[in-house]
Amino acid sequence: MKYPEIGSEFWEYDSNGIVADHIPEWLKWGKESRFLLSGRTAIDHIIKDVRTYSDPKTVYLPSYCCQTMIRPFEMNGLIVSFYDVYIDNKGGISFKADLDFSPDILVSIDYFGYRTNDNQKLIRHFKEKGSIIIEDCTHSLFCYKPFDSxxxxxxxxxxxxxxxxxxAIVTCINNSFNIPDCTLEHESYLNA
Ligand SMILES: Cc1ncc(COP(=O)(O)O)c(C=O)c1O
Structure with a gap:
């Protein structure tokens, strides 16, 4: 029998080495979800998954975002453009995107956990245009509905x-991932 790595057995295995399901319901996201090192590695994982069936060249990101979010797209050779995020005259968060643009990937954020009509419209519009939609749910992690199906x-x-x-958590919302989970194990140590 193959034993799990020492120190991480409680998460995925019971005392008999059987795969157990200890993931809380609220963290069971989409058709398949995985736990990774960081939000950055999650973005990288998504790009690699997308590349198994498509060849994205452009990504449209919200202008109010951390530099660390941009890096994984750049490191994968994608051309990054930004749509405007601003505070409207009612004090709400609004978006101004070029609706004629056809990015291969759109990234959407529900800032501070709020889903706005603008956000909803953006996702629908670019989905209809054929963009792949990635939701960065770092702000909406604990929301009842962190992302749009x-x-x-x-x-x-x-x-x-x-x-x-x-x-970080990453999910392929309506399908399974095409790439394998990146659980690197010290094979020779585990088999000794
Ligand atoms: C909204 C948002 N998404 C993603 C990231 C990247 O996440 P991580 O730091 O886990 O790589 C950050 C980090 O600043 C962030 O603010």
Whole structure:
């Protein structure tokens, strides 16, 4: 029998080495979800999954975003453009995107956990145009409905919520991932 790596057995295995399901219901996202190192690795994972069936060249990101979110797209050779995020005259968050643009990938964020009509419209509009929709749910992680089922992928980094160094969830919302989960194990040690 193959034993799990020491120190992480409680998450996925019971005492008999049988795969157990200890993932809380609220973290069971989409058709398939995985836990990764960070929001950045989640973005990288999504791009690699997309590349198994498509060849994206452009990504449309909200202008109010952290530089760390842009890096994984750049490192994968994607051309990054931004749509405007601004505070409207009612104090709400609004978006101004070029609706004629046809990005291969659109990234959407429900800022501070609020889904606005603007956000909903943006997702629908670009989905209809054939863009792959990625929702960055770092802000909406604890919301009742963190992402739209119309979207293709969603992820959330954990470290903005609590004093931890890293961790993220990523989901392929309506399908399974095409690429394998990246659980690197020290094979020779485990088999010794
Ligand atoms: C909204 C948002 N998404 C994603 C990230 C990246 O997450 P991580 O730091 O886990 O790579 C950040 C980090 O600043 C962020 O603010």
């Amino acid at each position: 119309l979207s293709d992928y969603a992820f959330a980094g954990f470290r903005k919520w609590m004093a931890i160094f890293d961790g």
